[in-house]
Amino acid sequence: ETGVTQTPRHLVMGMTNKKSLKCEQHLGHNAMYWYKQSAKKPLELMFVYSLEERVENNSVPSRFSPECPNSSHLFLHLHTLQPEDSALYLCASSQDQARYEQYFGPGTRLTVT
Amino acid sequence: TQLLEQSPQFLSIQEGENLTVYCNSSSVFSSLQWYRQEPGEGPVLLVTVVTGGEVKKLKRLTFQFGDARKDSSLHITAAQPGDTGLYLCAGDTRNNNAGNMLTFGGGTRLMVKP
Numbered sequence: 001e002t003g004v005t006q007t008p009r010h011l012v013m014g015m016t017n018k019k020s021l022k023c024e025q026h027l028g029h030n031a032m033y034w035y036k037q038s039a040k041k042p043l044e045l046m047f048v049y050s051l052e053e054r055v056e057n058n059s060v061p062s063r064f065s066p067e068c069p070n071s072s073h074l075f076l077h078l079h080t081l082q083p084e085d086s087a088l089y090l091c092a093s094s095q096d097q098a099r100y101e102q103y104f105g106p107g108t109r110l111t112v113t
Numbered sequence: 114t115q116l117l118e119q120s121p122q123f124l125s126i127q128e129g130e131n132l133t134v135y136c137n138s139s140s141v142f143s144s145l146q147w148y149r150q151e152p153g154e155g156p157v158l159l160v161t162v163v164t165g166g167e168v169k170k171l172k173r174l175t176f177q178f179g180d181a182r183k184d185s186s187l188h189i190t191a192a193q194p195g196d197t198g199l200y201l202c203a204g205d206t207r208n209n210n211a212g213n214m215l216t217f218g219g220g221t222r223l224m225v226k227p
Binding site for chain 2: 106
C-alpha cells in the first residue's frame with residue numbers, strides 16, 4: 001500500500017476557479033507538510049501541521065488555504081490562483097517532531113490558465 | 114534563510130562511469146538527507162546522515178556528511194540507467210515546535226546512458 005497518496009494527480013484550472021488538493025497518509029504519522037516544486041527552483045515548504053495544528057506558514061499567499069481535519073488527511077484549498085502558481089504540489093508526512101525522515105506523495109501537477 | 118547549493122546541476126554520463134554530487138551550505142544542520150525523484154513522482158528518501166564525518170553506503174551509493182555538518186556528498190560507483198533521476202539533498206533545521214523543517218537544495222539531474 002502506498003504510504004502517502006495525493007489526488008488529483010493532474011489539475012488544470014482557470015484563475016477564477018476554486019479547487020482543492022487532497023493528501024492522505026497511511027503511515028500513522030503525526031506531522032504533514034505541503035511543498036511547492038517549480039521548475040528551476042528548490043522545493044519550497046508552504047505549510048506544516050503537527051498533531052493537526054498548523055505550526056508553520058512560510059509567507060504563503062492567502063489564495064492558498066490549508067486544512068488538516070485529522071492526522072491522516074491534509075487539504076490545500078485553491079482560489080483565484082495566478083499562472084505563476086503552476087507547479088508540482090507535494091505532500092509529505094513524518095512520524096513526529098523527533099523523526100526527521102519525510103515521506104512524500106507523488107504530487108499534483110497544477111496548471112493555472 | 115539557509116541555502117543549500119548542489120553541484121553539478123546537470124550530469125550526463127555513460128553506464129559504468131563513476132560520479133560525485135555535492136551539497137554545500139554555510140549553515141550547520143542537525144542532519145542531512147538525500148532523496149531521489151523520478152519524473153511524475155515525489156522524492157524518495159535514500160539516506161539520512163546525522164554525525165559529522167559519517168559515511169553510509171547503499172549498494173553502489175556512498176553518502177558522506179562533512180565533519181562540520183555543513184556539507185555532504187553522494188558518490189555513485191558504476192552508474193546504471195536505473196540511477197537516472199533528480200537527486201536532492203535536504204538539511205534539517207530542528208524546530209521543537211514544528212517538527213523537522215527541511216531546506217532543499219536545487220537538485221542534480223542525472224542521466225545515465227546505456
